[in-house]
Amino acid sequence: MTIEEKLQHFREACVAEAMAAAEKIISDYKTALEKDLLDYQNSETKLADMEVKTEATRIDKETNKQLALEQIKLRMELSKKADELKEKIFTQLEEKLANYQSSPEYEALLDSQIERALKFAGNDEVKIYIDPNDENLAHSLSAKHDIDIAISKYPFHGGMRAVIPAKNILIDNSFEKKIAEAKEKFDVEMEVL
Numbered sequence: 001m002t003i004e005e006k007l008q009h010f011r012e013a014c015v016a017e018a019m020a021a022a023e024k025i026i027s028d029y030k031t032a033l034e035k036d037l038l039d040y041q042n043s044e045t046k047l048a049d050m051e052v053k054t055e056a057t058r059i060d061k062e063t064n065k066q067l068a069l070e071q072i073k074l075r076m077e078l079s080k081k082a083d084e085l086k087e088k089i090f091t092q093l094e095e096k097l098a099n100y101q102s103s104p105e106y107e108a109l110l111d112s113q114i115e116r117a118l119k120f121a122g123n124d125e126v127k128i129y130i131d132p133n134d135e136n137l138a139h140s141l142s143a144k145h146d147i148d149i150a151i152s153k154y155p156f157h158g159g160m161r162a163v164i165p166a167k168n169i170l171i172d173n174s175f176e177k178k179i180a181e182a183k184e185k186f187d188v189e190m191e192v193l
Helices: 001-101 105-122 133-147 175-192
Strands: 127-130 148-149 159-164 169-174
Touching: 001 105, 001 175, 105 127, 105 133, 105 159, 105 169, 127 133, 133 148, 159 175, 169 175
Parallel strands: 127 148
Antiparallel strands: 127 159, 159 169
């Protein structure tokens, strides 16, 4: 082999070795870049996921806040409507009671309430009170039961009250008490809703 051939062979060997080394360097660099790209993509995906979760949490909180405000508003409206309905119902009830109190059935009701109070008292002294508006019925009720019927100093919208001092008992069959109980029951039932 001549020197030129040897040089040519040496050059080819050097070029081949340099090419192999360059290919390895390029391959390693490419692998490192691909790893960096994958790490960057994973990092950006995690960051995007965190941003999505943060935004979703913020939206949920805002939605819950708006929902709570709307529920409060609806409850206030419901309470207002319930109060209006309650007022209307009890106004109508009081009108009907006024009509009822001018009927013969009302005197019969007072009569039966007095009779029950007298039976309950037995031989004990009992004091019967009727509403000042029912003063016109006092004489007939007193005569029928052979007792003194007192006119209350305080109006109680009809009905009757009885006191049995010996037993320390108040029998309250006044319409005022029954209306108050009905209003209280109405309020409790509205709270349940």
